[in-house]
Amino acid sequence: MLRQRIITAVILFIVIIAALWMGLWAFTAVAAIAMGACLWEWLRLAKWNNALCLLIGFAAAVFFYWLEMFQPIDVNVLQSGNGLLIISSVGTVIWTVITCVVFFKRMSGWNVPNPLAWLSALIFVPCAWFSLMFLYREYGAVYMISVLAIVWVADITAYFGGRALQGPKMATGISPKKTWSGALTAVICVLVLSYVLYAVAPQAPFWTNTIISKLTVFASAAILFITVLFSIAGDLFESAVKRTAGVKDSSNLLPGHGGVYDRLDAQFAVLPLAVFILLFIQGL
Numbered sequence: 001m002l003r004q005r006i007i008t009a010v011i012l013f014i015v016i017i018a019a020l021w022m023g024l025w026a027f028t029a030v031a032a033i034a035m036g037a038c039l040w041e042w043l044r045l046a047k048w049n050n051a052l053c054l055l056i057g058f059a060a061a062v063f064f065y066w067l068e069m070f071q072p073i074d075v076n077v078l079q080s081g082n083g084l085l086i087i088s089s090v091g092t093v094i095w096t097v098i099t100c101v102v103f104f105k106r107m108s109g110w111n112v113p114n115p116l117a118w119l120s121a122l123i124f125v126p127c128a129w130f131s132l133m134f135l136y137r138e139y140g141a142v143y144m145i146s147v148l149a150i151v152w153v154a155d156i157t158a159y160f161g162g163r164a165l166q167g168p169k170m171a172t173g174i175s176p177k178k179t180w181s182g183a184l185t186a187v188i189c190v191l192v193l194s195y196v197l198y199a200v201a202p203q204a205p206f207w208t209n210t211i212i213s214k215l216t217v218f219a220s221a222a223i224l225f226i227t228v229l230f231s232i233a234g235d236l237f238e239s240a241v242k243r244t245a246g247v248k249d250s251s252n253l254l255p256g257h258g259g260v261y262d263r264l265d266a267q268f269a270v271l272p273l274a275v276f277i278l279l280f281i282q283g284l
Contacts, residue, residue: 004256012254012263020141027136028068035129036061037260038268041250042121045241045261046114064129075133084134085279091127091272094120099233099269102174102240109173110240117241124268131271139205146206147274150224151266153193154186154231161185175239178232187228194224207274214281223277227270234269238262 019026040057044050068075078084098120102110135144162182170178194208202209212220238261242250249258257263 006256008254008256024137025069027141028065028133031129031132032061032065032068034260034264035064035125037251037253038264039121039125041253041259041261042125042241043118045245045247045250046118046121047245048118060125068133078130084130084275087127087130088272088276088279091124091131092276094123095230095233095269095273098237099230102171102233102236105173105240106171106236107173109243112237112241112244117244120237124272127272128264128268131275132267134275135207135271143205143207146208147271148267150190150208150227150274151231151234151270153190154228155235155266157189158182158186158232161189171236171239174236174243178236183228183232186232187225190228191221191224194220207278210278210281227273230269230273231266234266237269238265 015030019030036057036059038057039060040053043053043056132144135147158178159182162177162179162185165179165181165185167179167181169176170180170183194212197204197206198209198212202213208224211223214220215223238250242248250261251259253259254263
């Protein structure tokens with residue numbers, strides 16, 4: 001199992017690096033396919049007909065790619081006004097509510113209603129898409145990856161921190177393996193790494209550098225804490241949706257990992273938040 005996970009992870013890493021190296025068209029294609037796959041998996045968890053889910057996922061991937069590559073004027077209009085601010089703020093507000101609910105229900109469990117499951121898919125996938133591509137086109141690949149990396153760092157450090165320190169369980173009703181020690185490890189590691197990187201390379205094109213340079217230490221630390229909190233909530237929300245659906249993985253597209261949604265669940269919460277905070281800071 002571990003060997004298969006490593007092989008799949010290496011292949012995914014190579015695909016992403018190759019797409020970034022080849023440029024906008026290739027990365028947009030990979031990202032669009034990933035988002036379409038997530039939409040397909042997410043709607044299946046909401047008990048939609050599989051053929052309909054496939055059709056919607058495929059149509060979404062084609063639409064995202066077409067809009068990005070062949071309708072640049074429309075994309076620019078969206079970003080030049082309040083369009084992206086509205087999209088990211090809507091995503092952030094809804095994720096704030098979900099974060100509160102998922103932490104309130106973490107011990108008792110949360111049977112996510114099907115309408116909420118499919119409606120969240122139709123809202124959060126486009127929110128994440130526009131947020132991701134905005135970061136990539138306007139700020140570059142490194143800046144975009146710096147946002148994605150917050151989730152990766154939080155996820156990896158939470159896993160190893162939880163295994164090493166054990167302690168009280170955090171969400172037995174939703175994800176029994178998660179611990180408070182793992183969550184605390186994730187918060188501490190993201191904070192420490194962010195401030196160390198800022199001290200070493202303050203001019204580097206990182207989202208965390210923007211936050212730290214524009215705000216006070218307390219305010220930037222609070223935002224980084226909330227970002228990790230959203231990351232955990234995104235993971236727990238998918239776990240709640242899967243437990244409600246009675247499945248372990250969102251699909252078997254990625255051997256050893258489950259589905260694409262399993263790998264991107266936390267990003268759906270973090271990406272709109274990161275863009276909303278960035279746009280808000282720019283408007284100060």
